[in-house]
Amino acid sequence: MPPVLFLFVRSLRMAPPAPLSSARPPSSARLGDFTTDRRVLLLMCMAVLVGLAGVGAAWVLLRLIALCTNLAYYGRFSFENLPIAGNTLGWAAVAVPVVGCIIIGFMARYGSEKIRGHGIPEAMEAILIGKSRIQPKVAVLKPLSSAVSIGTGGPFGAEGPIIMTGGAIGSLLAQMVHMSSSERKTLLVAGAAAGMTAVFGTPVAAILLAVELLLFEWKPRSFLPVAVAAVVAAAARPLLFDAAPIFPYSGVGQPSLHHVVAWAAVGIMAGLGSGVLTALVYAAEDLFEKLPIHWMWWPAIGGLVIGLGGLIEPAALGVGYDNIIDLLAGKLALQAVLLLLVVKVVIWSVALGSGTSGGVLAPLLIFGGALGALATPALPHADPGFWALLGMAAMMGGTMRAPLTATLFAVELTGNFSVLLPVLTACAFAYGLTVLLLKRSILTEKIARRGHHITREYHVDPFDLVRVSAVMTTKVETLPASMRVADAVAHFTTAERRHTSYPVVDGQGVVVGEITRADSLAWTLEDEDNARLLGEMVAHRELFVGYPDELASQAADRMALTGVGRLPIVERATGRLVGLVGRKDLLRVRAGRLRDERERTAYFRWRSARRRPADTL
16 A cells, blocks of 8 residues: 555554444434545545455456366366367266365355355345445355366356455454445445456446445445546456456447337346346256255255256357357358357256355346347347447346446447437346336346345435424323422323323423333332422433424434433524424325325326306307
8 A cells, every 4th residue: 555545544543433322413404415524534544445456356366266267177277268168078078067066065165155156145144234344254255165166167157256355355354444334335345346447447337336236225325435446446457457348339220210119128028038038047947946955065966957058059158258258240051149148047957056155246247238139130230249238238128127237348358339319228128127017137036035135226315304393292181390200100090192202301491301101110119208309310311302393214323322212402593492302203204205105196187178068148
Protein backbone atom coordinates (compact mmCIF):
# COMPACT_ATOMS: atom_id res chain seq x y z
CA MET A 1 0.00 0.00 0.00
CA PRO A 2 1.33 3.49 -0.79
CA PRO A 3 2.56 5.29 2.39
CA VAL A 4 0.08 8.15 2.11
CA LEU A 5 -2.83 5.75 1.65
CA PHE A 6 -1.56 3.63 4.54
CA LEU A 7 -1.41 6.62 6.89
CA PHE A 8 -4.86 7.77 5.82
CA VAL A 9 -6.38 4.34 6.46
CA ARG A 10 -4.55 4.13 9.78
CA SER A 11 -6.00 7.47 10.82
CA LEU A 12 -9.47 6.20 10.05
CA ARG A 13 -8.91 2.86 11.74
CA MET A 14 -10.56 3.98 14.91
CA ALA A 15 -12.28 2.10 17.67
CA PRO A 16 -15.56 0.37 16.87
CA PRO A 17 -18.42 2.79 16.19
CA ALA A 18 -20.27 3.67 19.36
CA PRO A 19 -23.52 1.75 19.75
CA LEU A 20 -26.75 3.58 19.17
CA SER A 21 -27.74 5.23 22.43
CA SER A 22 -30.97 6.41 23.86
CA ALA A 23 -29.70 9.95 24.37
CA ARG A 24 -31.40 12.94 22.87
CA PRO A 25 -31.85 12.19 19.14
CA PRO A 26 -30.47 14.50 16.48
CA SER A 27 -32.51 17.48 15.47
CA SER A 28 -34.68 17.13 12.41
CA ALA A 29 -32.60 19.88 10.81
CA ARG A 30 -29.79 17.34 10.49
CA LEU A 31 -31.88 14.96 8.42
CA GLY A 32 -30.84 14.49 4.81
CA ASP A 33 -31.18 12.26 1.78
CA PHE A 34 -28.48 9.86 2.99
CA THR A 35 -27.09 8.56 6.27
CA THR A 36 -23.56 7.95 4.97
CA ASP A 37 -20.76 9.38 7.14
CA ARG A 38 -17.00 9.73 6.75
CA ARG A 39 -16.38 6.06 7.45
CA VAL A 40 -17.18 5.52 3.79
CA LEU A 41 -13.71 6.97 3.11
CA LEU A 42 -12.17 4.07 5.01
CA LEU A 43 -14.23 1.62 2.97
CA MET A 44 -13.22 3.29 -0.29
CA CYS A 45 -9.53 3.15 0.65
CA MET A 46 -9.80 -0.52 1.52
CA ALA A 47 -11.71 -1.08 -1.73
CA VAL A 48 -8.55 -0.11 -3.61
CA LEU A 49 -6.76 -3.07 -2.05
CA VAL A 50 -9.77 -5.30 -2.68
CA GLY A 51 -9.82 -4.31 -6.36
CA LEU A 52 -6.15 -5.12 -6.83
CA ALA A 53 -6.49 -8.40 -4.94
CA GLY A 54 -9.51 -9.34 -7.08
CA VAL A 55 -7.46 -8.97 -10.27
CA GLY A 56 -4.69 -11.10 -8.82
CA ALA A 57 -7.14 -13.78 -7.68
CA ALA A 58 -8.76 -13.89 -11.12
CA TRP A 59 -5.37 -14.28 -12.82
CA VAL A 60 -4.45 -17.13 -10.45
CA LEU A 61 -7.79 -18.88 -11.00
CA LEU A 62 -7.54 -18.79 -14.81
CA ARG A 63 -3.93 -20.01 -14.67
CA LEU A 64 -4.98 -22.84 -12.37
CA ILE A 65 -7.75 -23.85 -14.78
CA ALA A 66 -5.28 -23.94 -17.67
CA LEU A 67 -2.80 -25.95 -15.58
CA CYS A 68 -5.43 -28.49 -14.53
CA THR A 69 -6.57 -28.87 -18.15
CA ASN A 70 -3.03 -29.53 -19.35
CA LEU A 71 -2.31 -32.00 -16.55
CA ALA A 72 -5.60 -33.87 -16.92
CA TYR A 73 -5.92 -34.10 -20.71
CA TYR A 74 -2.40 -33.62 -22.06
CA GLY A 75 -0.22 -34.90 -19.22
CA ARG A 76 2.09 -31.92 -19.08
CA PHE A 77 2.82 -29.06 -16.69
CA SER A 78 1.84 -26.00 -18.70
CA PHE A 79 -0.27 -22.86 -18.39
CA GLU A 80 -1.08 -22.72 -22.11
CA ASN A 81 -4.78 -22.37 -22.92
CA LEU A 82 -5.59 -25.54 -24.85
CA PRO A 83 -9.10 -26.76 -25.79
CA ILE A 84 -10.27 -29.93 -24.09
CA ALA A 85 -11.72 -31.09 -27.40
CA GLY A 86 -8.19 -31.43 -28.82
CA ASN A 87 -7.13 -34.28 -26.51
CA THR A 88 -6.36 -37.79 -27.83
CA LEU A 89 -7.39 -39.84 -24.79
CA GLY A 90 -10.39 -41.45 -26.46
CA TRP A 91 -12.58 -43.46 -24.07
CA ALA A 92 -10.10 -42.82 -21.25
CA ALA A 93 -11.29 -39.20 -21.25
CA VAL A 94 -14.48 -40.38 -19.51
CA ALA A 95 -12.46 -41.03 -16.34
CA VAL A 96 -10.95 -37.55 -16.19
CA PRO A 97 -14.08 -35.68 -14.91
CA VAL A 98 -14.80 -38.55 -12.53
CA VAL A 99 -11.38 -38.25 -10.91
CA GLY A 100 -11.67 -34.48 -10.75
CA CYS A 101 -15.07 -34.65 -9.09
CA ILE A 102 -13.86 -37.21 -6.56
CA ILE A 103 -11.11 -34.77 -5.57
CA ILE A 104 -13.73 -32.04 -5.17
CA GLY A 105 -15.89 -34.31 -3.02
CA PHE A 106 -12.97 -34.91 -0.65
CA MET A 107 -12.15 -31.19 -0.57
CA ALA A 108 -15.74 -30.34 0.30
CA ARG A 109 -16.08 -32.94 3.05
CA TYR A 110 -12.70 -32.53 4.73
CA GLY A 111 -12.05 -28.92 3.80
CA SER A 112 -15.21 -26.83 3.65
CA GLU A 113 -18.69 -27.70 2.44
CA LYS A 114 -19.11 -24.07 1.34
CA ILE A 115 -17.08 -24.73 -1.82
CA ARG A 116 -20.00 -26.74 -3.24
CA GLY A 117 -22.21 -24.93 -5.72
CA HIS A 118 -21.66 -22.11 -8.16
CA GLY A 119 -20.57 -19.32 -5.82
CA ILE A 120 -23.19 -16.58 -6.05
CA PRO A 121 -25.80 -18.21 -3.74
CA GLU A 122 -23.04 -18.88 -1.23
CA ALA A 123 -22.00 -15.22 -1.35
CA MET A 124 -25.63 -14.13 -0.90
CA GLU A 125 -26.03 -16.49 2.05
CA ALA A 126 -22.87 -15.18 3.70
CA ILE A 127 -24.20 -11.64 3.34
CA LEU A 128 -27.69 -12.28 4.64
CA ILE A 129 -27.18 -14.77 7.47
CA GLY A 130 -23.43 -15.07 7.97
CA LYS A 131 -22.72 -11.42 8.93
CA SER A 132 -20.54 -11.25 5.79
CA ARG A 133 -17.82 -13.34 7.41
CA ILE A 134 -16.10 -15.88 5.15
CA GLN A 135 -13.47 -18.25 6.45
CA PRO A 136 -9.90 -17.99 5.09
CA LYS A 137 -9.92 -21.61 3.92
CA VAL A 138 -12.88 -20.85 1.64
CA ALA A 139 -10.79 -18.19 -0.10
CA VAL A 140 -8.22 -20.88 -0.86
CA LEU A 141 -10.38 -23.95 -1.48
CA LYS A 142 -13.03 -22.30 -3.68
CA PRO A 143 -10.72 -21.29 -6.58
CA LEU A 144 -8.72 -24.50 -6.20
CA SER A 145 -11.80 -26.75 -6.36
CA SER A 146 -13.23 -24.74 -9.28
CA ALA A 147 -9.95 -25.02 -11.17
CA VAL A 148 -10.01 -28.80 -10.69
CA SER A 149 -13.68 -28.98 -11.71
CA ILE A 150 -13.41 -26.84 -14.86
CA GLY A 151 -9.93 -28.09 -15.76
CA THR A 152 -11.11 -31.71 -15.73
CA GLY A 153 -14.01 -30.96 -18.07
CA GLY A 154 -16.69 -29.46 -15.86
CA PRO A 155 -19.13 -27.47 -18.06
CA PHE A 156 -18.97 -24.40 -15.85
CA GLY A 157 -17.80 -20.81 -15.93
CA ALA A 158 -15.15 -19.11 -13.83
CA GLU A 159 -17.27 -16.13 -12.78
CA GLY A 160 -19.13 -17.78 -9.87
CA PRO A 161 -15.95 -19.05 -8.20
CA ILE A 162 -14.12 -15.75 -8.67
CA ILE A 163 -17.10 -13.85 -7.27
CA MET A 164 -16.97 -16.07 -4.19
CA THR A 165 -13.17 -15.80 -4.00
CA GLY A 166 -13.13 -12.02 -4.45
CA GLY A 167 -15.87 -11.75 -1.86
CA ALA A 168 -13.83 -13.86 0.54
CA ILE A 169 -10.84 -11.57 0.06
CA GLY A 170 -12.96 -8.50 0.79
CA SER A 171 -14.48 -10.17 3.83
CA LEU A 172 -11.08 -11.19 5.20
CA LEU A 173 -9.70 -7.67 4.84
CA ALA A 174 -12.79 -6.28 6.56
CA GLN A 175 -12.37 -8.71 9.45
CA MET A 176 -8.96 -7.17 10.17
CA VAL A 177 -10.58 -3.82 11.03
CA HIS A 178 -13.30 -2.91 13.52
CA MET A 179 -16.35 -2.96 11.26
CA SER A 180 -20.04 -3.64 11.40
CA SER A 181 -21.53 -6.52 9.43
CA SER A 182 -22.99 -4.00 6.97
CA GLU A 183 -19.53 -2.56 6.32
CA ARG A 184 -18.07 -6.05 5.92
CA LYS A 185 -20.83 -6.76 3.42
CA THR A 186 -19.77 -3.74 1.40
CA LEU A 187 -16.18 -4.96 1.10
CA LEU A 188 -17.31 -8.53 0.40
CA VAL A 189 -19.41 -7.31 -2.51
CA ALA A 190 -16.60 -5.01 -3.63
CA GLY A 191 -14.35 -8.07 -3.90
CA ALA A 192 -17.00 -9.91 -5.88
CA ALA A 193 -17.35 -6.98 -8.30
CA ALA A 194 -13.57 -6.73 -8.67
CA GLY A 195 -13.30 -10.43 -9.47
CA MET A 196 -16.01 -10.28 -12.11
CA THR A 197 -14.41 -7.19 -13.65
CA ALA A 198 -11.04 -8.93 -13.80
CA VAL A 199 -12.40 -12.03 -15.55
CA PHE A 200 -14.65 -10.35 -18.10
CA GLY A 201 -13.54 -6.72 -18.26
CA THR A 202 -17.07 -5.52 -17.45
CA PRO A 203 -16.84 -2.99 -14.57
CA VAL A 204 -20.27 -1.40 -15.11
CA ALA A 205 -22.00 -4.78 -15.26
CA ALA A 206 -20.09 -5.86 -12.16
CA ILE A 207 -21.37 -2.82 -10.26
CA LEU A 208 -24.91 -3.50 -11.43
CA LEU A 209 -24.55 -7.14 -10.39
CA ALA A 210 -23.71 -5.90 -6.91
CA VAL A 211 -26.77 -3.65 -6.87
CA GLU A 212 -29.22 -6.17 -8.33
CA LEU A 213 -28.04 -9.33 -6.58
CA LEU A 214 -25.67 -8.89 -3.66
CA LEU A 215 -25.99 -5.62 -1.75
CA PHE A 216 -29.69 -5.89 -0.83
CA GLU A 217 -29.70 -2.11 -0.42
CA TRP A 218 -29.01 1.10 -2.29
CA LYS A 219 -26.81 3.40 -0.22
CA PRO A 220 -23.73 5.52 -0.98
CA ARG A 221 -22.01 3.65 1.87
CA SER A 222 -22.19 0.45 -0.18
CA PHE A 223 -22.17 1.77 -3.74
CA LEU A 224 -19.05 3.95 -3.57
CA PRO A 225 -16.61 1.25 -2.33
CA VAL A 226 -18.00 -1.24 -4.86
CA ALA A 227 -17.52 1.30 -7.65
CA VAL A 228 -13.96 2.01 -6.48
CA ALA A 229 -13.09 -1.70 -6.44
CA ALA A 230 -14.54 -2.25 -9.92
CA VAL A 231 -12.77 0.79 -11.37
CA VAL A 232 -9.44 -0.20 -9.82
CA ALA A 233 -9.86 -3.74 -11.14
CA ALA A 234 -10.65 -2.41 -14.62
CA ALA A 235 -7.57 -0.16 -14.53
CA ALA A 236 -5.27 -2.94 -13.32
CA ARG A 237 -6.69 -5.65 -15.58
CA PRO A 238 -4.64 -4.74 -18.70
CA LEU A 239 -1.47 -5.50 -16.71
CA LEU A 240 -2.40 -9.20 -16.62
CA PHE A 241 -5.07 -9.68 -19.28
CA ASP A 242 -5.85 -8.59 -22.82
CA ALA A 243 -7.56 -5.20 -22.68
CA ALA A 244 -9.80 -5.85 -25.70
CA PRO A 245 -13.41 -7.11 -25.25
CA ILE A 246 -13.52 -10.88 -24.73
CA PHE A 247 -16.21 -11.45 -27.36
CA PRO A 248 -16.00 -8.59 -29.88
CA TYR A 249 -19.09 -8.16 -32.04
CA SER A 250 -19.74 -5.54 -34.70
CA GLY A 251 -23.33 -6.32 -35.73
CA VAL A 252 -26.17 -3.82 -35.31
CA GLY A 253 -29.89 -4.10 -34.66
CA GLN A 254 -32.61 -2.71 -36.90
CA PRO A 255 -35.11 -0.58 -34.90
CA SER A 256 -38.10 -1.37 -37.14
CA LEU A 257 -41.42 -2.44 -35.66
CA HIS A 258 -41.18 -6.11 -36.66
CA HIS A 259 -37.62 -6.25 -35.34
CA VAL A 260 -38.75 -4.85 -31.99
CA VAL A 261 -41.41 -7.56 -31.77
CA ALA A 262 -38.74 -10.14 -32.55
CA TRP A 263 -36.49 -8.75 -29.79
CA ALA A 264 -39.33 -9.29 -27.32
CA ALA A 265 -39.98 -12.77 -28.72
CA VAL A 266 -36.36 -13.76 -28.12
CA GLY A 267 -36.71 -12.52 -24.55
CA ILE A 268 -39.84 -14.59 -24.01
CA MET A 269 -38.15 -17.65 -25.50
CA ALA A 270 -35.14 -17.16 -23.23
CA GLY A 271 -37.44 -16.70 -20.23
CA LEU A 272 -39.09 -20.05 -20.93
CA GLY A 273 -35.65 -21.58 -21.31
CA SER A 274 -34.66 -20.13 -17.95
CA GLY A 275 -37.55 -21.92 -16.32
CA VAL A 276 -36.58 -25.22 -17.92
CA LEU A 277 -32.94 -24.88 -16.83
CA THR A 278 -33.89 -24.05 -13.25
CA ALA A 279 -36.27 -27.01 -13.09
CA LEU A 280 -33.65 -29.39 -14.50
CA VAL A 281 -30.94 -28.33 -12.04
CA TYR A 282 -33.11 -28.80 -8.98
CA ALA A 283 -34.71 -31.97 -10.31
CA ALA A 284 -31.19 -33.38 -10.56
CA GLU A 285 -30.44 -32.18 -7.05
CA ASP A 286 -33.59 -33.88 -5.74
CA LEU A 287 -32.54 -37.15 -7.37
CA PHE A 288 -29.13 -36.98 -5.74
CA GLU A 289 -30.77 -36.33 -2.38
CA LYS A 290 -32.50 -39.71 -2.67
CA LEU A 291 -29.29 -41.66 -3.21
CA PRO A 292 -28.23 -43.92 -0.29
CA ILE A 293 -24.62 -42.67 -0.36
CA HIS A 294 -22.79 -39.76 1.25
CA TRP A 295 -22.99 -36.46 -0.64
CA MET A 296 -19.21 -36.40 -1.10
CA TRP A 297 -19.63 -39.11 -3.76
CA TRP A 298 -22.35 -37.30 -5.69
CA PRO A 299 -19.89 -35.22 -7.76
CA ALA A 300 -18.26 -38.45 -8.98
CA ILE A 301 -21.60 -39.49 -10.51
CA GLY A 302 -21.91 -36.05 -12.05
CA GLY A 303 -18.38 -36.44 -13.38
CA LEU A 304 -19.33 -39.70 -15.07
CA VAL A 305 -22.19 -37.94 -16.88
CA ILE A 306 -19.78 -35.19 -17.89
CA GLY A 307 -17.32 -37.71 -19.30
CA LEU A 308 -19.98 -39.54 -21.31
CA GLY A 309 -21.33 -36.24 -22.63
CA GLY A 310 -17.81 -35.27 -23.67
CA LEU A 311 -17.63 -38.36 -25.88
CA ILE A 312 -20.77 -37.24 -27.69
CA GLU A 313 -19.81 -33.56 -27.97
CA PRO A 314 -16.32 -32.59 -26.72
CA ALA A 315 -17.10 -28.89 -27.25
CA ALA A 316 -19.59 -29.10 -24.36
CA LEU A 317 -16.78 -29.57 -21.83
CA GLY A 318 -15.03 -26.78 -19.97
CA VAL A 319 -15.85 -23.08 -19.89
CA GLY A 320 -16.71 -22.96 -23.58
CA TYR A 321 -15.61 -19.45 -24.54
CA ASP A 322 -14.83 -20.74 -28.04
CA ASN A 323 -18.47 -21.75 -28.39
CA ILE A 324 -19.60 -18.23 -27.52
CA ILE A 325 -17.25 -16.76 -30.14
CA ASP A 326 -18.55 -19.18 -32.78
CA LEU A 327 -22.19 -18.44 -31.93
CA LEU A 328 -21.63 -14.69 -32.23
CA ALA A 329 -19.85 -15.19 -35.54
CA GLY A 330 -22.65 -17.42 -36.86
CA LYS A 331 -20.14 -20.15 -37.78
CA LEU A 332 -21.98 -23.16 -36.35
CA ALA A 333 -24.48 -25.17 -38.36
CA LEU A 334 -27.91 -25.64 -36.80
CA GLN A 335 -27.26 -29.36 -36.19
CA ALA A 336 -24.03 -28.56 -34.36
CA VAL A 337 -25.79 -25.88 -32.28
CA LEU A 338 -28.59 -28.29 -31.34
CA LEU A 339 -26.14 -31.02 -30.31
CA LEU A 340 -24.09 -28.56 -28.26
CA LEU A 341 -27.21 -27.24 -26.54
CA VAL A 342 -28.64 -30.64 -25.61
CA VAL A 343 -25.38 -32.15 -24.36
CA LYS A 344 -24.32 -29.02 -22.47
CA VAL A 345 -27.70 -28.68 -20.75
CA VAL A 346 -27.74 -32.32 -19.62
CA ILE A 347 -24.20 -32.49 -18.25
CA TRP A 348 -24.40 -29.01 -16.73
CA SER A 349 -27.67 -29.60 -14.87
CA VAL A 350 -26.60 -33.02 -13.59
CA ALA A 351 -23.14 -31.83 -12.56
CA LEU A 352 -24.49 -28.72 -10.84
CA GLY A 353 -27.16 -30.75 -9.08
CA SER A 354 -24.48 -33.12 -7.81
CA GLY A 355 -22.88 -30.33 -5.78
CA THR A 356 -19.62 -29.85 -7.61
CA SER A 357 -17.92 -26.45 -7.90
CA GLY A 358 -18.33 -24.06 -10.84
CA GLY A 359 -20.12 -21.00 -12.18
CA VAL A 360 -23.32 -20.64 -14.19
CA LEU A 361 -22.79 -17.44 -16.15
CA ALA A 362 -20.76 -18.74 -19.10
CA PRO A 363 -23.05 -21.78 -19.55
CA LEU A 364 -26.07 -19.46 -19.55
CA LEU A 365 -24.50 -17.44 -22.35
CA ILE A 366 -24.02 -20.62 -24.38
CA PHE A 367 -27.58 -21.82 -23.73
CA GLY A 368 -29.12 -18.49 -24.66
CA GLY A 369 -26.85 -18.09 -27.68
CA ALA A 370 -27.78 -21.56 -28.91
CA LEU A 371 -31.50 -20.81 -28.58
CA GLY A 372 -31.06 -17.54 -30.46
CA ALA A 373 -29.08 -19.28 -33.21
CA LEU A 374 -31.70 -22.04 -33.56
CA ALA A 375 -34.48 -19.43 -33.83
CA THR A 376 -32.61 -17.33 -36.42
CA PRO A 377 -34.32 -18.86 -39.50
CA ALA A 378 -37.72 -17.89 -38.10
CA LEU A 379 -36.73 -14.34 -37.16
CA PRO A 380 -36.30 -11.21 -39.32
CA HIS A 381 -33.04 -10.83 -41.18
CA ALA A 382 -30.18 -9.44 -39.07
CA ASP A 383 -26.41 -9.49 -38.95
CA PRO A 384 -24.84 -12.91 -38.25
CA GLY A 385 -24.86 -13.73 -34.55
CA PHE A 386 -27.29 -10.94 -33.66
CA TRP A 387 -30.07 -13.20 -32.44
CA ALA A 388 -27.55 -15.37 -30.61
CA LEU A 389 -26.32 -12.29 -28.76
CA LEU A 390 -29.85 -11.35 -27.71
CA GLY A 391 -30.46 -14.90 -26.56
CA MET A 392 -27.29 -14.85 -24.45
CA ALA A 393 -28.18 -11.64 -22.66
CA ALA A 394 -31.85 -12.56 -22.21
CA MET A 395 -31.00 -15.99 -20.79
CA MET A 396 -28.69 -14.40 -18.25
CA GLY A 397 -31.14 -11.64 -17.35
CA GLY A 398 -34.08 -14.01 -16.95
CA THR A 399 -32.29 -16.80 -15.12
CA MET A 400 -30.40 -14.58 -12.68
CA ARG A 401 -33.27 -12.02 -12.41
CA ALA A 402 -30.78 -9.25 -13.19
CA PRO A 403 -31.89 -7.55 -16.45
CA LEU A 404 -29.74 -4.42 -16.10
CA THR A 405 -26.65 -6.45 -15.29
CA ALA A 406 -27.26 -8.73 -18.26
CA THR A 407 -27.81 -5.78 -20.60
CA LEU A 408 -24.60 -3.97 -19.72
CA PHE A 409 -22.72 -7.26 -19.48
CA ALA A 410 -23.54 -8.08 -23.12
CA VAL A 411 -22.61 -4.58 -24.25
CA GLU A 412 -19.29 -4.55 -22.41
CA LEU A 413 -18.39 -8.10 -23.42
CA THR A 414 -18.82 -7.25 -27.09
CA GLY A 415 -17.70 -3.62 -26.98
CA ASN A 416 -20.79 -2.79 -29.05
CA PHE A 417 -23.09 -0.13 -27.62
CA SER A 418 -25.27 -0.08 -30.75
CA VAL A 419 -27.02 -3.25 -29.54
CA LEU A 420 -28.01 -1.68 -26.21
CA LEU A 421 -31.71 -1.20 -27.06
CA PRO A 422 -32.30 -4.67 -28.57
CA VAL A 423 -30.49 -6.36 -25.69
CA LEU A 424 -32.39 -4.35 -23.09
CA THR A 425 -35.69 -5.26 -24.71
CA ALA A 426 -34.92 -8.97 -24.76
CA CYS A 427 -33.65 -8.91 -21.16
CA ALA A 428 -36.71 -7.03 -19.92
CA PHE A 429 -39.14 -9.53 -21.45
CA ALA A 430 -37.14 -12.51 -20.21
CA TYR A 431 -37.05 -10.99 -16.74
CA GLY A 432 -40.77 -10.24 -16.74
CA LEU A 433 -41.68 -13.76 -17.82
CA THR A 434 -39.54 -15.48 -15.20
CA VAL A 435 -40.82 -13.18 -12.46
CA LEU A 436 -44.39 -14.13 -13.33
CA LEU A 437 -43.77 -17.86 -13.81
CA LEU A 438 -41.12 -18.72 -11.20
CA LYS A 439 -41.22 -17.96 -7.48
CA ARG A 440 -37.45 -18.34 -7.17
CA SER A 441 -34.47 -17.90 -9.43
CA ILE A 442 -31.74 -20.46 -9.92
CA LEU A 443 -29.74 -18.49 -7.34
CA THR A 444 -32.33 -17.97 -4.60
CA GLU A 445 -33.85 -21.46 -4.87
CA LYS A 446 -30.61 -22.86 -3.46
CA ILE A 447 -30.88 -20.57 -0.43
CA ALA A 448 -34.61 -21.23 0.01
CA ARG A 449 -33.92 -24.96 0.17
CA ARG A 450 -31.68 -24.28 3.14
CA GLY A 451 -34.59 -22.73 5.01
CA HIS A 452 -33.98 -19.04 4.31
CA HIS A 453 -36.31 -16.61 2.57
CA ILE A 454 -34.98 -13.84 0.34
CA THR A 455 -36.99 -11.02 -1.16
CA ARG A 456 -35.62 -9.18 -4.15
CA GLU A 457 -38.03 -6.24 -4.08
CA TYR A 458 -36.88 -3.01 -2.46
CA HIS A 459 -38.90 0.04 -1.49
CA VAL A 460 -38.61 3.11 0.69
CA ASP A 461 -39.28 2.44 4.36
CA PRO A 462 -42.71 3.98 5.09
CA PHE A 463 -41.43 5.04 8.52
CA ASP A 464 -38.95 7.32 6.74
CA LEU A 465 -41.76 9.21 5.02
CA VAL A 466 -43.76 10.46 8.04
CA ARG A 467 -43.00 12.46 11.14
CA VAL A 468 -43.83 11.33 14.63
CA SER A 469 -46.35 14.16 14.90
CA ALA A 470 -48.42 12.51 12.15
CA VAL A 471 -48.74 9.15 13.90
CA MET A 472 -48.67 9.93 17.63
CA THR A 473 -51.69 9.86 19.92
CA THR A 474 -52.30 13.34 21.30
CA LYS A 475 -54.79 12.43 24.06
CA VAL A 476 -52.46 10.74 26.53
CA GLU A 477 -53.42 9.33 29.92
CA THR A 478 -50.75 10.20 32.48
CA LEU A 479 -50.04 9.83 36.17
CA PRO A 480 -48.89 12.81 38.27
CA ALA A 481 -45.46 12.78 39.87
CA SER A 482 -47.15 13.72 43.17
CA MET A 483 -49.19 10.48 43.23
CA ARG A 484 -48.34 8.10 46.07
CA VAL A 485 -47.20 4.53 45.45
CA ALA A 486 -50.30 3.18 47.17
CA ASP A 487 -52.56 5.12 44.80
CA ALA A 488 -50.53 3.92 41.79
CA VAL A 489 -50.88 0.29 42.91
CA ALA A 490 -54.61 0.78 43.36
CA HIS A 491 -54.78 2.36 39.89
CA PHE A 492 -53.35 -0.78 38.26
CA THR A 493 -55.36 -3.26 40.36
CA THR A 494 -58.83 -1.89 39.70
CA ALA A 495 -61.30 -3.76 37.52
CA GLU A 496 -61.15 -1.04 34.86
CA ARG A 497 -59.13 -1.61 31.70
CA ARG A 498 -55.66 -0.09 32.09
CA HIS A 499 -52.67 0.49 29.85
CA THR A 500 -49.52 -1.47 30.60
CA SER A 501 -47.55 1.74 31.22
CA TYR A 502 -48.13 5.44 31.88
CA PRO A 503 -45.94 8.54 31.55
CA VAL A 504 -45.32 10.33 34.83
CA VAL A 505 -45.51 14.14 34.57
CA ASP A 506 -44.89 16.99 37.00
CA GLY A 507 -47.07 20.03 37.59
CA GLN A 508 -45.89 21.72 34.36
CA GLY A 509 -46.62 18.67 32.23
CA VAL A 510 -42.94 17.74 31.87
CA VAL A 511 -42.29 14.02 31.62
CA VAL A 512 -40.12 12.81 34.50
CA GLY A 513 -40.42 9.05 33.98
CA GLU A 514 -42.71 6.14 33.26
CA ILE A 515 -44.20 3.37 35.35
CA THR A 516 -45.63 0.03 34.28
CA ARG A 517 -47.96 -2.60 35.62
CA ALA A 518 -44.87 -4.65 36.46
CA ASP A 519 -43.64 -1.80 38.68
CA SER A 520 -46.84 -1.85 40.72
CA LEU A 521 -46.60 -5.61 41.17
CA ALA A 522 -42.96 -5.32 42.28
CA TRP A 523 -43.82 -2.59 44.78
CA THR A 524 -46.54 -4.81 46.23
CA LEU A 525 -44.27 -7.87 46.56
CA GLU A 526 -41.39 -5.83 47.98
CA ASP A 527 -43.67 -4.07 50.48
CA GLU A 528 -42.56 -0.68 49.21
CA ASP A 529 -43.28 2.43 51.29
CA ASN A 530 -46.76 3.34 50.11
CA ALA A 531 -46.27 6.98 51.05
CA ARG A 532 -43.46 7.59 48.59
CA LEU A 533 -44.25 9.64 45.50
CA LEU A 534 -44.00 8.43 41.92
CA GLY A 535 -41.60 11.25 41.09
CA GLU A 536 -39.17 9.85 43.64
CA MET A 537 -39.58 6.29 42.35
CA VAL A 538 -38.71 7.13 38.72
CA ALA A 539 -36.11 9.84 39.33
CA HIS A 540 -33.17 7.43 39.04
CA ARG A 541 -34.37 5.73 35.86
CA GLU A 542 -33.19 6.43 32.34
CA LEU A 543 -35.89 8.22 30.41
CA PHE A 544 -36.66 7.31 26.80
CA VAL A 545 -38.62 9.92 24.86
CA GLY A 546 -39.26 10.98 21.29
CA TYR A 547 -39.88 14.29 19.56
CA PRO A 548 -42.71 15.32 17.25
CA ASP A 549 -40.42 16.62 14.50
CA GLU A 550 -38.33 13.47 14.13
CA LEU A 551 -39.08 10.65 11.72
CA ALA A 552 -41.22 7.72 12.72
CA SER A 553 -38.29 5.46 11.83
CA GLN A 554 -36.13 7.13 14.49
CA ALA A 555 -38.78 6.58 17.13
CA ALA A 556 -39.25 2.96 16.01
CA ASP A 557 -35.48 2.35 16.18
CA ARG A 558 -35.33 3.78 19.69
CA MET A 559 -38.20 1.57 20.81
CA ALA A 560 -36.54 -1.50 19.30
CA LEU A 561 -33.17 -0.77 20.91
CA THR A 562 -34.54 0.00 24.37
CA GLY A 563 -37.33 -2.57 24.42
CA VAL A 564 -40.06 -0.08 25.36
CA GLY A 565 -43.51 -0.51 23.91
CA ARG A 566 -44.73 3.08 24.30
CA LEU A 567 -42.65 6.21 23.76
CA PRO A 568 -43.67 9.59 25.28
CA ILE A 569 -43.34 12.42 22.77
CA VAL A 570 -42.18 15.73 24.23
CA GLU A 571 -41.30 19.23 23.11
CA ARG A 572 -37.58 19.63 22.54
CA ALA A 573 -37.26 22.95 24.37
CA THR A 574 -39.43 22.34 27.44
CA GLY A 575 -39.80 18.55 27.76
CA ARG A 576 -43.59 18.91 28.04
CA LEU A 577 -45.62 15.91 26.97
CA VAL A 578 -47.42 16.43 23.65
CA GLY A 579 -48.23 12.86 22.61
CA LEU A 580 -47.38 9.19 22.75
CA VAL A 581 -46.35 6.60 20.17
CA GLY A 582 -47.08 2.91 20.69
CA ARG A 583 -46.58 -0.18 18.61
CA LYS A 584 -50.09 0.04 17.22
CA ASP A 585 -49.39 3.58 15.96
CA LEU A 586 -46.37 2.30 14.04
CA LEU A 587 -48.34 -0.63 12.68
CA ARG A 588 -50.85 1.84 11.21
CA VAL A 589 -48.00 3.30 9.13
CA ARG A 590 -47.22 -0.12 7.69
CA ALA A 591 -50.92 -0.77 7.15
CA GLY A 592 -51.07 2.40 5.07
CA ARG A 593 -48.36 1.07 2.75
CA LEU A 594 -50.21 -2.22 2.40
CA ARG A 595 -53.37 -0.33 1.45
CA ASP A 596 -51.44 1.58 -1.20
CA GLU A 597 -50.31 -1.76 -2.65
CA ARG A 598 -53.64 -3.58 -2.57
CA GLU A 599 -56.50 -1.12 -2.84
CA ARG A 600 -57.46 -0.31 -6.43
CA THR A 601 -59.47 2.75 -7.31
CA ALA A 602 -60.44 4.21 -10.67
CA TYR A 603 -60.75 7.99 -10.53
CA PHE A 604 -61.82 8.36 -14.13
CA ARG A 605 -64.39 6.04 -15.66
CA TRP A 606 -65.51 5.66 -19.21
CA ARG A 607 -69.26 5.77 -19.45
CA SER A 608 -71.38 5.30 -22.52
CA ALA A 609 -73.20 8.47 -23.44
CA ARG A 610 -76.88 8.30 -22.61
CA ARG A 611 -79.31 9.57 -25.15
CA ARG A 612 -81.57 12.17 -23.68
CA PRO A 613 -85.21 11.84 -24.73
CA ALA A 614 -86.34 14.34 -27.30
CA ASP A 615 -88.01 17.39 -25.91
CA THR A 616 -91.76 17.31 -26.29
CA LEU A 617 -93.91 20.29 -26.99
